[in-house]
Amino acid sequence: MSEICTECLEGRLEPRSGEGRMFTYRRGSRYELPADFDVPTCSVCGAMFFDESLREAAKALLRPTYLADQRTHLTFLVETIREKAGVSNRDVERACGVTPTYLSHLLKGRKEASEPLMGLLEAFAIYPAEVHRRLQRESAHDTASVRMAVHAEEDIVWHEPVHVWSPAPEYDFDFDPANDVRAA
Numbered sequence: 729m730s731e732i733c734t735e736c737l738e739g740r741l742e743p744r745s746g747e748g749r750m751f752t753y754r755r756g757s758r759y760e761l762p763a764d765f766d767v768p769t770c771s772v773c774g775a776m777f778f779d780e781s782l783r784e785a786a787k788a789l790l791r792p793t794y795l796a797d798q799r800t801h802l803t804f805l806v807e808t809i810r811e812k813a814g815v816s817n818r819d820v821e822r823a824c825g826v827t828p829t830y831l832s833h834l835l836k837g838r839k840e841a842s843e844p845l846m847g848l849l850e851a852f853a854i855y856p857a858e859v860h861r862r863l864q865r866e867s868a869h870d871t872a873s874v875r876m877a878v879h880a881e882e883d884i885v886w887h888e889p890v891h892v893w894s895p896a897p898e899y900d901f902d903f904d905p906a907n908d909v910r911a912a
């Protein structure tokens with residue numbers, strides 16, 4: 729007797745394979761499961777159920793795909809940071825607080841970047857000035873420089889865009905300079 733589905737409480741779970749089944753590898757990264765990968769699936773609502781070992785098995789199959797995507801994304805981020813901030817890979821590593829060569833392991837697709845590190849690189853790519861602030865300070869937790877940077881950001885970036893309404897210019901198509909009373 730197969731298990732009852734805890735989603736709809738109607739169907740029963742049976743191993744199912746097939747195309748078009750998406751799996752969340754990690755936040756923001758969803759991939760299609762291999763068509764021959766069996767997952768206990770509800771016969772009524774279609775919900776898929778993964779236990780720890782099945783999840784690990786799916787991740788092992790999809791890891792090369794994820795690492796290739798991560799490599800593309802990280803290469804883009806690091807190139808953007810180097811270009812916008814005018815810094816080296818070593819500077820990026822120092823600004824992130826990771827050990828030398830860590831970035832190159834990631835860029836070669838050898839290991840997974842943590843979500844916080846990925847988030848930091850994304851922020852650096854958008855706000856390259858933050859790379860310099862971190863490189864200039866002994867500690868990234870420098871209260872005074874953080875406050876200055878926050879206030880500078882408030883002054884420059886986060887004002888509501890100002891839309892100035894300007895009326896269309898009015899032209900007097902009958903205007904004749906010879907009859908211009910203002911010239912008199």
Ligand SMILES: [Zn+2]
Nearest residue numbers: 733736770773
């Ligand atoms: Zn169900």
